[in-house]
Amino acid sequence: MIKSMRFYMIFILLFSSYVCAQNTGDSLAIIENNLVETKVKDTTHSPQKAALLSLVPGAGQIYNHIAMPKGKKKAFWKVPLIYAGLGATGYFAIQNHIEQKALKEEYEFRAKNEVPNLQKYAQYDQQGVLTLFENTRRSRDLMIFAFIAVYGLNVLDAHVEAHFVEFDVSDDLTFNIKPRMHDFRTPGIALSFNFR
Template sequence: MRFTIVLFLCISFVSSAQEEIDTNSYPLDSTQVFEEEKDTLHSPKKAALYSLIPGGGQIYNHLAMPKGKKKAFWKIPIIYAGLGYTGYKFLQNHALQKDLKEEYLYRSENESPNLEAYASYDDQGILTLFEDARRSRDLMIFAFIAVYGLNILDAHVEAHFVNFDISKDLSLNIRPSLQGFRTPGLSFNLNFR
């Protein structure tokens, strides 16, 4: 019983909230007008999706900015440098970890060092180096993900500012004021011209 009452109220609310559109005030193909309006807006969601390919969202934002404000392209080399560095250090630490593991396994079977580079280390030193290489490798995985995520976040946030107008005629006036003829305060007036 309660379910039918709630369902009835929801249906009546939805039906009363719908507005009828007067088709005489629109051209015959009104869907085309809405699609054109929608496509002309700069979308932060599109910028984030384009950033799945690193730098794609920054290029999308750069192309959409007005002529005097274009500045998003300079971030692309930084993104690729961050991804390249973290990827390189990941591979380097992974290879070092594999070498140290092989060295430790060889020492446990043969009681002598395999590689000359690690001859001065004892078994505990090899294990310590192995743990350091593993920790650094895992840190580089997180750093790579962080750089990639910041790439997407930067494109999404900057897309909100593509059409943000900062004109030279902005002014802020700060004046003392009285609230209720008793409490002193400050009045802030921001003017857009």
């Protein structure tokens, strides 16, 4: 099982690096007069594409990281956190599922034979085994929901961060507060923002 998990992780990393290494910004445009194909560079960064790429966990974050201007690259550090969250929640969901199946078998064995089957559950009575079964089932379900939440946050994070890739805070942002008279008798304040 560990070898298959390693293979799965290596496959995901190689696939995501392959997808991100593709030339994502080129598109073909056909000039109607001469029927000549020319390459046109796509300069917009797509949040939808980032969300779509993040269906492979971490690929959307890498796509955003590559598109960020030099000096602002910071999206790659989230990839290990995503895989850690998915791995931990997946591991605990599987462990609780295995434990739940063992407790179910123990409960059914005791119902037929009225003696414990496995030594590790010998200290529990029939009701104790049933309580343990319900607790592990609840923990398994919680870990499944946590896995889905981590996966969903991965997609949401890639989509939101893609909106900020081209976000530029200029040095020439101004905010002015000036006194103002409304209707020549009501004093007030005028707020003005200047974005250049």
